[in-house]
Amino acid sequence: MPVIVLVGAQWGDEGKGKATDLLGDRLDYVVKFNGGNNAGHTVVIKGEKYALHLLPSGILTPGVVPVIGNGVVIDLAVLFQEIDGLESRGIDTSRLRISANAHVIPSYNRSMDKVAERYLGARRIGTTGRGIGPTYADKMNRVGIRVQDLFDESILRQKVEAALSFKNQVLSKIYNRQAVKPDDVVGELLSYVERLRPYVGDTALELSEALDAGKVVLCEAGQATLLDVDHGTYPFVTSSNATAGGACTGSGIPPTRIDRVVAVLKAFTSRVGEGPFPTELHDKFGDHLREVGHEYGTTTGRPRRIGWLDLVMARYAQRINGVTDFVLTKLDNYDDLDEIPVCVAYEVNGVRHDEMPISQTDFHHAIPIFETLPGWKEDISGARTFEDLPKDAQHFVEFVEARIRARISVVGVGPARDQVIERHSVLSGA
Numbered sequence: 001m002p003v004i005v006l007v008g009a010q011w012g013d014e015g016k017g018k019a020t021d022l023l024g025d026r027l028d029y030v031v032k033f034n035g036g037n038n039a040g041h042t043v044v045i046k047g048e049k050y051a052l053h054l055l056p057s058g059i060l061t062p063g064v065v066p067v068i069g070n071g072v073v074i075d076l077a078v079l080f081q082e083i084d085g086l087e088s089r090g091i092d093t094s095r096l097r098i099s100a101n102a103h104v105i106p107s108y109n110r111s112m113d114k115v116a117e118r119y120l121g122a123r124r125i126g127t128t129g130r131g132i133g134p135t136y137a138d139k140m141n142r143v144g145i146r147v148q149d150l151f152d153e154s155i156l157r158q159k160v161e162a163a164l165s166f167k168n169q170v171l172s173k174i175y176n177r178q179a180v181k182p183d184d185v186v187g188e189l190l191s192y193v194e195r196l197r198p199y200v201g202d203t204a205l206e207l208s209e210a211l212d213a214g215k216v217v218l219c220e221a222g223q224a225t226l227l228d229v230d231h232g233t234y235p236f237v238t239s240s241n242a243t244a245g246g247a248c249t250g251s252g253i254p255p256t257r258i259d260r261v262v263a264v265l266k267a268f269t270s271r272v273g274e275g276p277f278p279t280e281l282h283d284k285f286g287d288h289l290r291e292v293g294h295e296y297g298t299t300t301g302r303p304r305r306i307g308w309l310d311l312v313m314a315r316y317a318q319r320i321n322g323v324t325d326f327v328l329t330k331l332d333n334y335d336d337l338d339e340i341p342v343c344v345a346y347e348v349n350g351v352r353h354d355e356m357p358i359s360q361t362d363f364h365h366a367i368p369i370f371e372t373l374p375g376w377k378e379d380i381s382g383a384r385t386f387e388d389l390p391k392d393a394q395h396f397v398e399f400v401e402a403r404i405r406a407r408i409s410v411v412g413v414g415p416a417r418d419q420v421i422e423r424h425s426v427l428s429g430a
Helices: 016-026 076-088 107-123 132-141 147-151 153-174 182-190 193-199 203-212 244-249 284-292 311-321 360-364 391-404
Strands: 003-008 029-032 041-045 048-052 065-068 097-099 217-220 258-266 269-271 305-307 325-329 339-348 351-353 367-374 407-412 420-422
Touching (some): 016 041, 016 325, 016 407, 029 203, 097 193, 097 203, 107 132, 107 182, 147 193, 244 258, 284 305, 311 391, 325 391, 339 391, 367 391, 391 407
Parallel strands (some): 003 217, 029 217, 258 325, 325 407
Antiparallel strands (some): 041 048, 269 305, 339 351, 339 367, 407 420
16 A cells, blocks of 8 residues: 655645644554654644644544654653643544654753854754754764663663763863763653653564555655755755655655655745745735734744745755645635735846756845736635635636646645645545
């Protein structure tokens, strides 16, 4: 049976949680394959809002097995806070599976993250300060701590002491911070062991066996394409691979088993943190879209930077991910506008670019070239078929679809689970 990869086509916050929830009753497993608690999904079910930061969105769907894959970095305190929060609201979390190979975020990496960002000053990246980057750096430097290490106290202590032999030098001598005691770190991590144990296993093997048994698996990205460490707007990116290729390395599922790649595209653009943003708005239209769309970070609460829809980015996302289907969200946020500018290309030093510029410098200086479409000036939140939409709203969808090189299979017209229009089946490809 198929593996579906779900990614964000912009800088995140496109509505991937809503897309996962939409497919929920047709899925058997939902796998988070990258990132940590530096991003969030907001899902609305029967008027109830759920904000997830580390857990896969599939945890909200009865019968679906949610999996935290090996490519994720886990803050155990946050994990159990989320689990407790959901359990208190009647959500069963016992199905959760966690890869023994996933890396753990130790307390000293949260400290490193925060002081390093302050030290950078004007050159800061815009990190959330949750220790994500330093933990991925430890992983690549082969001094990281994996979930499985918590079940061998001797190995755990050796790894913590080895990491702190260097990090304490940096904290104390460069950042003038107090050195971290290895006993404190080991003690904190060991305190989670017994509660963690029932969730942990060889998730790559479990997923392989599930696919052999005909189960449907969705791999859900944290962050989004333009935040991918290799393919995003580097260095203003996350520390992992949030594109479709990351689904394989972050879950243990081979590429030959991936059937479809679904990208979520918001009808406008937003980002949190630093970095270039060609279509960014600093006017009443940006303020309007931020407010009607409730564009504040699920994890940080920071107001998101807002811009018009950028189809150069969307085409790039389609190419990098091999997108077969797009989910267009928040179309209803345009209901009150007379006209809607859409970026179709960039101008850089007098030269038109229909594709992403090769250099960060050119992207930073890119001037958007817009085509303006008419608004529809009516409430579309009740539409459930494409034909229910006003003609100008239909034209907007068709205009975008014609330029992003993959079909728009789902259109979101409101925050609730049922406020969607399914034009094509994502699962069957029909």
